[in-house]
Amino acid sequence: MRPLSDKESLLGRDVADVPSPFAQRAVRHVVGTIILAVLASAVVVAAANRCRGACDPVACAAALYLVVLYCLQVKFQEWPEFDARVSLLLFSALALFAGPAALELLLGRPCMFPSWWPWVAGLSCAAVSVCAWRVMVRGPCPTVAPGSMKGRVSIVTGCNTGIGYETAQALAEADGTVIFACRSEDKARAAIARMMEDSRAAGKELSKDQLLFLPLDLASLESVRGFVDAVDRSGLEVHLLILNAGVMLGSRSVTKDGLEGTLAANHFGHFLLALLLLPKLQEAE
Ligand SMILES: NC(=O)c1ccc[n+]([C@@H]2O[C@H](COP(=O)([O-])OP(=O)(O)OC[C@H]3O[C@@H](n4cnc5c(N)ncnc54)[C@H](OP(=O)(O)O)[C@@H]3O)[C@@H](O)[C@H]2O)c1
Known part of the structure; x- marks a missing residue:
C-alpha cells in the first residue's frame, strides 16, 4: 500500500x-x-x-x-x-x-x-x-453519529445562518465544540442563542462552552490572519474545518486587498484560511 x-x-x-x-x-x-x-x-x-x-x-x-x-x-x-x-x-x-x-x-x-x-x-x-x-x-443527507464529535473542535465559516447553521448544530449535537467563524458578532451570538434553544427544544442540551465565536471576515486577508492568530491563542486544537460561508454580490466591488469582492470572500479568503490552518489540522490528527 x-x-x-x-x-x-x-x-x-x-x-x-x-x-x-x-x-x-x-x-x-x-x-x-x-x-x-x-x-x-x-x-x-x-x-x-x-x-x-x-x-x-x-x-x-x-x-x-x-x-x-x-x-x-x-x-x-x-x-x-x-x-x-x-x-x-x-x-x-x-x-x-x-x-x-x-x-x-x-x-x-x-x-x-x-x-x-x-x-x-x-x-x-x-x-x-x-x-x-x-x-x-434532494441529495444525500449525511448525519453526524451521536457522541462522535466528543473532544473534537470544528470551525464552520458563516454558520450564523443557512447550511452553516445546520452543520454547526449537527456537530454540536454530536457533542463537538464549534467555532462560529462569522463576520458579524451580533448575528453569531444570536445564532448561538437560537441554537441552544432549538437543541433544548429537541431534547439535546448544549453547553455554552461548545459554541464559541471568533470574528472572521473572509473578504479581508488581514481578518483571516487575525482569526488564525485568535484560534492559536485559544489553545484549542482544530479537527475539522468547514469552508461554508459564501456570498454572491450583485455588483462589482473591490476589497482593500485589491481583489474582486465575491472572489475575495468565496475563494481567496477561504484559501488563505485553509492554508494557515493546515498545520493545526495535521497536528490534531
Ligand atoms: N443554498 C443553496 O442552494 C446553495 C447552493 C450552492 C452552493 N451554496 C453555497 O453553500 C454555502 C452556504 O449557503 P447558504 O444558502 O447557507 O448561504 P447563506 O444563508 O447566504 O449564508 C452565507 C453565510 O456566509 C456568510 N458570509 C458571507 N460573506 C462572508 C464574509 N465575507 N466573511 C464571513 N462570512 C461571510 C454570511 O454571513 P452574514 O449573515 O453576515 O451575511 C452567512 O453566514 C455558500 O457558500 C453558498 O454559496 C448554497
Missing part, C-alpha cells in the same frame, strides 16, 4: 484503500448507463404498446418522468453515490411498469393482468418518485 500524502492524512481516513476517483466514476457511469438503458427500453416498450392500442398511461408517464429526471441529474453531475436500495426500487418498479407491456410484445398477443396490477404499479410509481426525489434531487 502506498504511503499517505499530507492531503490524504488530513482527511482523517485511509483514502489509499478507497477506489480512485476514476474507478468510482467508471462504476457510476456503468450503473447509470444500465439504468438509463432500462428506462429507455421501458419508454420504447410503453410507446410500442401504445401504437398497438394497449397503452398503459401510468407506465408511459412514470418511465418518461424517470428518464427526464435521470438525464437532468447526469447533466448537472449530481448523480449520487451508488445506492443499492434506490436501484432495487427503481428496477422493481420499472419491471412492474414495463413487464406487462414487454410480455405482450414477446407473446405477440394482449395479456390479461390481475385487477390489482394497476394499484401495485401506481404505488410503485409513487415510491420511486419519492425515492428518486430524496436521493437524486
Whole structure:
C-alpha cells in the first residue's frame, strides 16, 4: 500500500484503500448507463404498446418522468453515490411498469393482468418518485453519529445562518465544540442563542462552552490572519474545518486587498484560511 500524502492524512481516513476517483466514476457511469438503458427500453416498450392500442398511461408517464429526471441529474453531475436500495426500487418498479407491456410484445398477443396490477404499479410509481426525489434531487443527507464529535473542535465559516447553521448544530449535537467563524458578532451570538434553544427544544442540551465565536471576515486577508492568530491563542486544537460561508454580490466591488469582492470572500479568503490552518489540522490528527 502506498504511503499517505499530507492531503490524504488530513482527511482523517485511509483514502489509499478507497477506489480512485476514476474507478468510482467508471462504476457510476456503468450503473447509470444500465439504468438509463432500462428506462429507455421501458419508454420504447410503453410507446410500442401504445401504437398497438394497449397503452398503459401510468407506465408511459412514470418511465418518461424517470428518464427526464435521470438525464437532468447526469447533466448537472449530481448523480449520487451508488445506492443499492434506490436501484432495487427503481428496477422493481420499472419491471412492474414495463413487464406487462414487454410480455405482450414477446407473446405477440394482449395479456390479461390481475385487477390489482394497476394499484401495485401506481404505488410503485409513487415510491420511486419519492425515492428518486430524496436521493437524486434532494441529495444525500449525511448525519453526524451521536457522541462522535466528543473532544473534537470544528470551525464552520458563516454558520450564523443557512447550511452553516445546520452543520454547526449537527456537530454540536454530536457533542463537538464549534467555532462560529462569522463576520458579524451580533448575528453569531444570536445564532448561538437560537441554537441552544432549538437543541433544548429537541431534547439535546448544549453547553455554552461548545459554541464559541471568533470574528472572521473572509473578504479581508488581514481578518483571516487575525482569526488564525485568535484560534492559536485559544489553545484549542482544530479537527475539522468547514469552508461554508459564501456570498454572491450583485455588483462589482473591490476589497482593500485589491481583489474582486465575491472572489475575495468565496475563494481567496477561504484559501488563505485553509492554508494557515493546515498545520493545526495535521497536528490534531
Ligand atoms: N443554498 C443553496 O442552494 C446553495 C447552493 C450552492 C452552493 N451554496 C453555497 O453553500 C454555502 C452556504 O449557503 P447558504 O444558502 O447557507 O448561504 P447563506 O444563508 O447566504 O449564508 C452565507 C453565510 O456566509 C456568510 N458570509 C458571507 N460573506 C462572508 C464574509 N465575507 N466573511 C464571513 N462570512 C461571510 C454570511 O454571513 P452574514 O449573515 O453576515 O451575511 C452567512 O453566514 C455558500 O457558500 C453558498 O454559496 C448554497
